[in-house]
Amino acid sequence: MSYVLNAAADFADESAEGFVAAHADLVRRVTGGVARRTATAVGEVALVIGGGSGHYPAFAGLVGPGLAHAAAMGNVFASPSTQQIYTVAKSVATDAGVLLSYGNYAGDALNFDLAQERLRAEGIPCRTVRVTDDIYSAAPHERSKRRGIAGDLAVFRAAGWAAAQGLSLDEVAAITERANERTRSLGIAFSGCTLPGAEEPLFTVPAGQMAIGMGIHGEPGIEVRPLATADELAALFVGGLLGEVPDDVADVAGARVGVILNGLGSVKAEELYVVYRAVARELTQRGIVAVDPEVGEYATSFEMAGLSLSLLWLDDELEAAWTSPTYTPAYRKGSVEPREAVDADSEASIATVDITAAAPEAAAAGRVVATALTAISELIDREVDELGRLDAIAGDGDHGIGMQRGARAARAAAEAAVAHGAGAGTVLVVAGDAWADRAGGTSGALWGAGLRAVGGAVGDLGKPDALTVATGIDLAREAVQSFGKAAVGDKTLVDALVPFAETLAARVDEGVPLATAWSDAAAAATAAALATADLLPRMGRARTHLEKSLGTPDPGAISLALAMTEVAGVLVRAQEDHLHQKEQA
Numbered sequence: 001m002s003y004v005l006n007a008a009a010d011f012a013d014e015s016a017e018g019f020v021a022a023h024a025d026l027v028r029r030v031t032g033g034v035a036r037r038t039a040t041a042v043g044e045v046a047l048v049i050g051g052g053s054g055h056y057p058a059f060a061g062l063v064g065p066g067l068a069h070a071a072a073m074g075n076v077f078a079s080p081s082t083q084q085i086y087t088v089a090k091s092v093a094t095d096a097g098v099l100l101s102y103g104n105y106a107g108d109a110l111n112f113d114l115a116q117e118r119l120r121a122e123g124i125p126c127r128t129v130r131v132t133d134d135i136y137s138a139a140p141h142e143r144s145k146r147r148g149i150a151g152d153l154a155v156f157r158a159a160g161w162a163a164a165q166g167l168s169l170d171e172v173a174a175i176t177e178r179a180n181e182r183t184r185s186l187g188i189a190f191s192g193c194t195l196p197g198a199e200e201p202l203f204t205v206p207a208g209q210m211a212i213g214m215g216i217h218g219e220p221g222i223e224v225r226p227l228a229t230a231d232e233l234a235a236l237f238v239g240g241l242l243g244e245v246p247d248d249v250a251d252v253a254g255a256r257v258g259v260i261l262n263g264l265g266s267v268k269a270e271e272l273y274v275v276y277r278a279v280a281r282e283l284t285q286r287g288i289v290a291v292d293p294e295v296g297e298y299a300t301s302f303e304m305a306g307l308s309l310s311l312l313w314l315d316d317e318l319e320a321a322w323t324s325p326t327y328t329p330a331y332r333k334g335s336v337e338p339r340e341a342v343d344a345d346s347e348a349s350i351a352t353v354d355i356t357a358a359a360p361e362a363a364a365a366g367r368v369v370a371t372a373l374t375a376i377s378e379l380i381d382r383e384v385d386e387l388g389r390l391d392a393i394a395g396d397g398d399h400g401i402g403m404q405r406g407a408r409a410a411r412a413a414a415e416a417a418v419a420h421g422a423g424a425g426t427v428l429v430v431a432g433d434a435w436a437d438r439a440g441g442t443s444g445a446l447w448g449a450g451l452r453a454v455g456g457a458v459g460d461l462g463k464p465d466a467l468t469v470a471t472g473i474d475l476a477r478e479a480v481q482s483f484g485k486a487a488v489g490d491k492t493l494v495d496a497l498v499p500f501a502e503t504l505a506a507r508v509d510e511g512v513p514l515a516t517a518w519s520d521a522a523a524a525a526t527a528a529a530l531a532t533a534d535l536l537p538r539m540g541r542a543r544t545h546l547e548k549s550l551g552t553p554d555p556g557a558i559s560l561a562l563a564m565t566e567v568a569g570v571l572v573r574a575q576e577d578h579l580h581q582k583e584q585a
Helices: 009-021 082-092 106-121 138-146 153-163 171-182 232-244 269-285 316-322 360-392 399-420 424-439 439-457 466-484 494-509 514-534 541-549 555-584
Strands: 027-031 033-036 048-051 070-076 098-103 126-130 185-188 209-212 223-226 258-265 289-296 306-313
Touching: 009 027, 009 033, 009 048, 009 070, 009 399, 033 082, 048 082, 048 106, 048 153, 070 082, 070 399, 070 466, 082 098, 082 424, 082 541, 098 106, 098 153, 098 171, 098 258, 106 439, 106 466, 126 153, 126 171, 153 171, 153 258, 153 306, 171 185, 171 316, 171 555, 185 232, 223 360, 232 269, 232 306, 258 269, 258 316, 269 289, 269 306, 289 316, 306 316, 360 555, 399 424, 399 439, 399 514, 399 555, 424 439, 439 466, 466 494, 466 514, 494 514, 494 555, 514 555
Parallel strands: 048 070, 048 098, 098 126, 258 289
Antiparallel strands: 027 033, 033 070, 185 209, 185 306, 209 223, 258 306
16 A cells, blocks of 8 residues: 555656656656656657556656656556657657657557657657567467566667667667567566555455466456465576567577566565576576676566566677666666756647637537536546446556546636636537546546547537537547447447447437437446446456456446436436526526
8 A cells, every 4th residue: 555645646746746856957847747857969869658657667767868868657557648748758859759668558559659640740750669578468479469567678778778879760669679579578466556545455366376467557467376485486487488589589598688677566675686596597507698687676566566577688789778878767877978957847838729708608508518527527536436446356446546637637627618708619628638638548548539529529609409419429439439449349438438329319310308318328328338247358458357357347338327427417407407597588
């Protein structure tokens, strides 16, 4: 558990603030994350890494010469938003371009890809390398689906070194991709971790047992075995990783490897060294040379008791990268040349929406939208713990907190827009942007895309009729499926959204009032969300824990259904108020 915090929802932001205050000589705060205190050299590719908070020193602690130029920092165990990644990258970008690199998780991939599109649209060259080192998260023939864990460090080291050599973006990306292809990791946990403010851990491991294949977001292990001795752990680690030697390694005997023995949070340095003595022996017995081994904490998961072993199979170029100088708040090797610091307040400009007061009828519709978003925010505040509990069964337990942050931000943005007389379309667009930016993760990006799609359809020209709203909801459904790539049956929020959109359109076509059609659609979404308990996940982090998810509904589908039901109540009350006003007139 987290012993020191104020409010759980503020934990990531306050931690980042303290990190920058402690390392102001090395990093500066930029919107969405942190960047080097020094400017990116002219003609140098900027390496931008990132991910959720809760993994220190990944990711902010790896920003500095020889490693990353900047890190986008999401909420606890949640991807940074598209806006965060974009603004962080803009703060360090040069004409040479930007390389984005991060662990391969659905929310990170979605948001980093969208940020890459924005950067490219502005003429900034951009490439991406996803880290896929966790051998237990997918089969060898599906390496592209594997997670990134402590092997992040090896891949980032290669990228940072290549960028410092002044290589082109394509050359930097090629070396980074080769490092990823030659990095393998295997992890073990003895206990779970607990999110800040939570009462219970995301998962538990039976006494006397160990979970093999856990992820750094608290995803449960894939296999449980009896607790091993340190020597047995070393044999398990090395044996498992040698079962997946990269194809281009001609001979294991005589091979040189970069080694990372990583503690997940509660396994202390002395314990790691007990394991490493056996790891070193196992490698030596096979004729493998360990080069500059790293033993410590490099990618953690709060107080999780666990550890992982990563091997980077070196060639001459990768060895030069692995042993090169670097100087960051959490990782230092050799010495680096000092550079001129950047103004601490220097950061990328952020686009803002100009709000023009709408006509009275349109402004009234904007107020109804703001009321609906307030109702959703209050609902999520009530349900945050239960949504987190559902998500923790086969995921990382962050859904409730992410939804809470997103809904609160959307509510605040909507209230500010309404204060300027905005119509429904503008209220929805600014709320969608705020939701996506503040929530981060997959659900944040999808809710943001959905709200923006509805806003674009309803506009600000008057009170939108039922058909316009139904059209907007279908556009939201299309945007969510386009961004997230999920279909009905994948056990995601799409399983609730599709029947909601279809039922709403059908009832509107029948000529029933919007409030009635919405209520019926919300009932259909609720039934579909509950039915996801019988599905096996085919998308997201729960995909690797199929049987653990069976019998539990998808938290994303549940939260959507709950939100749509809450909005139904708002629309019914708005309809009643409208009829009452007509009677009074």
